Amino acid sequence: MNPLVAKLETVAVLSVDDRQALEAICGNTRTFHKGQDIVSEGDRPAHVYSILDGWAARYKMLPDGSQQISGFLIPGDLCDSEITVLRKTDHSVVALTSVTVTALPREALVELTHERPKLAQAFWWATLIDMAVLRAWVVNLGGRDAHARIAHLACELHARMKHLGLLRDGELYLPLTQEHLSNALGLTPVHVNRVLKRLRDDGLMRLRNRTLTLLDAERLAAAAGFDPSYLHAEPV
Amino acid sequence: MNPLVAKLETVAVLSVDDRQALEAICGNTRTFHKGQDIVSEGDRPAHVYSILDGWAARYKMLPDGSQQISGFLIPGDLCDSEITVLRKTDHSVVALTSVTVTALPREALVELTHERPKLAQAFWWATLIDMAVLRAWVVNLGGRDAHARIAHLACELHARMKHLGLLRDGELYLPLTQEHLSNALGLTPVHVNRVLKRLRDDGLMRLRNRTLTLLDAERLAAAAGFDPSYLHAEPV
DNA sequence: CGGAGTTTTGATAGACCTCAATGACTGTGG
DNA sequence: CCACAGTCATTGAGGTCTATCAAAACTCCG
Numbered sequence: 407m408n409p410l411v412a413k414l415e416t417v418a419v420l421s422v423d424d425r426q427a428l429e430a431i432c433g434n435t436r437t438f439h440k441g442q443d444i445v446s447e448g449d450r451p452a453h454v455y456s457i458l459d460g461w462a463a464r465y466k467m468l469p470d471g472s473q474q475i476s477g478f479l480i481p482g483d484l485c486d487s488e489i490t491v492l493r494k495t496d497h498s499v500v501a502l503t504s505v506t507v508t509a510l511p512r513e514a515l516v517e518l519t520h521e522r523p524k525l526a527q528a529f530w531w532a533t534l535i536d537m538a539v540l541r542a543w544v545v546n547l548g549g550r551d552a553h554a555r556i557a558h559l560a561c562e563l564h565a566r567m568k569h570l571g572l573l574r575d576g577e578l579y580l581p582l583t584q585e586h587l588s589n590a591l592g593l594t595p596v597h598v599n600r601v602l603k604r605l606r607d608d609g610l611m612r613l614r615n616r617t618l619t620l621l622d623a624e625r626l627a628a629a630a631g632f633d634p635s636y637l638h639a640e641p642v
Numbered sequence: 643m644n645p646l647v648a649k650l651e652t653v654a655v656l657s658v659d660d661r662q663a664l665e666a667i668c669g670n671t672r673t674f675h676k677g678q679d680i681v682s683e684g685d686r687p688a689h690v691y692s693i694l695d696g697w698a699a700r701y702k703m704l705p706d707g708s709q710q711i712s713g714f715l716i717p718g719d720l721c722d723s724e725i726t727v728l729r730k731t732d733h734s735v736v737a738l739t740s741v742t743v744t745a746l747p748r749e750a751l752v753e754l755t756h757e758r759p760k761l762a763q764a765f766w767w768a769t770l771i772d773m774a775v776l777r778a779w780v781v782n783l784g785g786r787d788a789h790a791r792i793a794h795l796a797c798e799l800h801a802r803m804k805h806l807g808l809l810r811d812g813e814l815y816l817p818l819t820q821e822h823l824s825n826a827l828g829l830t831p832v833h834v835n836r837v838l839k840r841l842r843d844d845g846l847m848r849l850r851n852r853t854l855t856l857l858d859a860e861r862l863a864a865a866a867g868f869d870p871s872y873l874h875a876e877p878v
Numbered sequence: 879c880g881g882a883g884t885t886t887t888g889a890t891a892g893a894c895c896t897c898a899a900t901g902a903c904t905g906t907g908g
Numbered sequence: 909c910c911a912c913a914g915t916c917a918t919t920g921a922g923g924t925c926t927a928t929c930a931a932a933a934c935t936c937c938g
Contacts (some may be wrong), residue, residue, distance in 0.1 A: 417727050461842050466781050467827050474785035475775045481791035488774055491767040496774060496872040502762030519763050522794040527755050531727040533769045538724055538732060540776040541712045547783035547834050548828030549710035554924070585882065596925055599886060617936090631705050786896075819916065830895055835918060851903090 408432065408508070411569070412457040413482035417535065418528035425465040431518055432456070438501040440581075445486045454507035455485040457475060458480060460505030461581050465589065466497045475590035477540065478563065478582075481570060487533065503523040503581045526599040531535050539636075546591050550631065552601045555591050557630035564620055565634045578618040644668065645806070646692040646746070646813065649718035653771065654764035664761060668692070669745040674737040681722045682733040689745035691721040696741030697817050701825065702733040711826035713776065714738075714818075717806060723769065726752060739817045748836055774872040783828050786867065788837045791827050793866035796847050800856055801870045814854040 410432075411425055420428075434556060435458060438444050444455055444462055462479040462611045476497065485499045493557060519526035536539045539562070546558050565576050584602070588595040606612045620626055627633075647669075656664075674780055675678050680698055694743035696714040697700060705856055712733065715721060721735045726750060775798070782794050803814050820838065822853055824831040841846045846862045848855045863869075 423784050438841040464777070466777075466785070468781075468785050472785065474781045476780040476825045478782075483857075488770045493872070493874065494871065496869075497777065516763070519766070520759050523756050523762050526759050526766060527752070528716060530755070530762060530766035530769060533773065534727050536778060537769065537773050538728065540780065541733065542702070544776065544779050544783060545704075545710045547780060547828070549704050549708065573837040585884080590784070595885085596887090596928080597926055600926095603757065605888080608700075610747070624899095633732075635730070636728070637646060638728070705904080709916095712910080821916080831916090833894055834919085836894095 408456075409458060409482035410484070411568075414525070414528040416530055417525060417531035417543060420524060424522050424524050424528075427518060427522060431510055431514040433511060435506055435508050435578060438505045440501055440503055442501050443498050444501055444505065445495050445497075447496065448494050449486075449496045449575065449583070450487040451486055451489055452493050454487055454489065454511055454515055455499075455507040455509055455514060457481050457483050458508055459505040462499050462501050462505050463502055463590070464497050465587065469615065473589050474592070475586065476571065477536075478541070478590070480566060480572075483536075487529070496581070502586070507627065535637070544634055552591070552593055552597055554630050555593070556598065557589065557605065557610065557626050558585070558590060558632050560613075560620065561623075561627055561630050561632040561634070562625075562637070565637055569637070576620070578614060580618045581583050581612065581616055644652060644692075645718035646696060646720070646744070647808075650761070650764040650768055652780075653767035654760060656764060658759060660758050660760050660764075663754060663758060667746055667750040671742055671744050674741045674743070676739055679734050679735050680737055680741065681731050681733075683732065683734045684730050685722075686730050687722055688726055688748055690723055690748060690751055691735075691743040691745055692724065693717050693719050693721065694742040694744055697738040698741050699734050699738055699822065699826070700733050700735050707799050710828070711822065712779070713772075714826070715807075716802060719772075721774050723765070738822070739828075740805070742781065762807065778872055788827070788829055788833055791829070791863050792823065792834065792837050792839065793846065794868050795823070795827060796854060796856065797859075797863055797866050797868035797870070798873070800854065801873055805873070811878055812856070815852060816849065816854045817852055 408429060409426060411420070414420060414428075433453065445451060447466065457479055459481055462485065463475045464477040464479065465473045465475045479499065485493055485507065489495060489555055510519050542562065546555050550558060563580065564573075564578055567573055572578075584598045585595045587593075588598045591598065598620060602613055609621050612627060644665060648709060650664075652655060669689065681687060683702065693715055695717055700713040700715065700720065701709045701711045703709050704784055715735065721743065722731055724727070726730060755765060778794075778798065781793050786794060791849045799816065800809075803809055808814075818835045821831045823829075824834045827834065838849055845857050846855055846865060
């Protein structure tokens with residue numbers, strides 16, 4: 407099933423009609439290769455891209471040439487929903503793996519949500535969850551040291567992928583280099599490396615060969631101060 | 643006019659009917675005094691509170707007793723819209739001044755947006771703007787040093803208040819202590835103090851007696867890497 | 879096998895934190 | 909109108925976490 411539909415259905419009950427209408431405006435799929443920008447800062451895309459498969463990252467270039475990642479996107483996530491209100495995107499989205507997206511024409515999406523309030527609600531509510539994730543990032547960056555910060559991100563990604571049913575043997579494919587992590591966490595790659603070593607030595611988690619293993623999920627969550635309830639959305 | 647309506651009208655065109663329907667579900671107003679929690683983490687409020695007047699801050703308590711602020715709320719902002727999807731709030735909101743809110747019953751809001759797609763869109767789009775602000779916070783916390791970080795927050799708050807027409811002589815009433823700033827910016831109060839002194843000595847900005855003055859808005863924005871377009875929402 | 883990207887490790891430096899004390903400001907009550 | 913308490917701002921000294929610079933080892937892939 408279309409993962410966007412799946413995501414919306416975790417926050418709202420859609421009628422068959424609603425679902426079909428949404429699927430009807432999904433345009434052609436398009437594939438981006440690893441490293442390619444799906445959306446570039448300053449663009450005024452005519453489409454809202456929804457990720458069908460693969461990983462992507464939102465990031466913003468800073469004046470000194472560094473980049474700050476503000477979110478990781480996985481299947482079901484929208485890359486640039488803000489273009490429905492902002493004239494241009496205020497950040498970029500880059501493919502971390504080969505990424506397949508479906509393109510929802512902006513106008514069609516606006517009309518669709520105008521005609522189908524249930525869908526408009528669903529998009530709103532899905533955005534509220536995304537926002538809860540973003541708040542958790544703020545708390546993570548502002549309130550925790552490197553050790554807890556990395557642990558928390560690991561817990562978040564693990565929980566999100568689990569929710570999508572994308573774990574393999576409890577392990578998680580993570581296409582992130584230590585440099586990606588450092589750009590997401592406000593640390594340097596070198597320090598990320600050292601802290602990963604400590605997490606590994608402490609038996610909390612291991613990241614190797616793009617595979618994340620939670621060695622002791624409970625102690626890891628404790629070290630991270632991780633409480634998954636913000637992610638979720640059990641059916642109301 | 644109800645500042646919530648004003649906020650929604652910056653992102654969508656509402657009919658008179660829509661506006662009246664929204665105003666109709668605004669329940670009694672309620673006033674919280676400074677320091678009081680408007681929403682507490684773990685609550686399951688039956689109302690979504692919209693700020694009519696005053697300042698508030700979202701924050702989360704961390705295990706070590708510190709608190710991380712994830713946003714400042716000003717008139718028009720919703721305190722706890724996430725309760726439409728999350729069973730309980732994942733953070734608290736505290737009044738920084740005396741705060742007047744209007745209470746929108748959760749059920750009524752859900753029904754209203756179900757019946758009036760334009761309103762549902764407006765709430766969605768307003769949330770997208772709030773999210774852009776939050777992304778900017780992530781970038782600020784993760785990507786900038788203390789000097790630029792404080793400068794950026796000052797620019798953001800100035801721009802938001804200007805947009806609401808709440809500046810006085812280009813100056814901004816800011817009911818924040820240096821400790822609030824430190825809790826928002828992931829710094830210590832002592833360091834905030836030192837950096838504020840430097841910003842003052844450099845002629846960039848001054849914060850004194852709860853009044854923020856941008857001494858040199860242009861150089862300040864440059865130091866902060868501030869680009870206001872994310873905030874905004876000119877009519878599309 | 880070669881070469882680029884990535885991970886790992888060491889040594890040193892700097893931004894920011896902690897602890898602690900002083901000084902300014904605000905509101906209150908006598 | 910002044911004295912007082914409480915909150916908040918300011919300053920100093922020393923310590924820690926994380927950054928920077930540099931180089932070596934590893935991995936992956938063509």
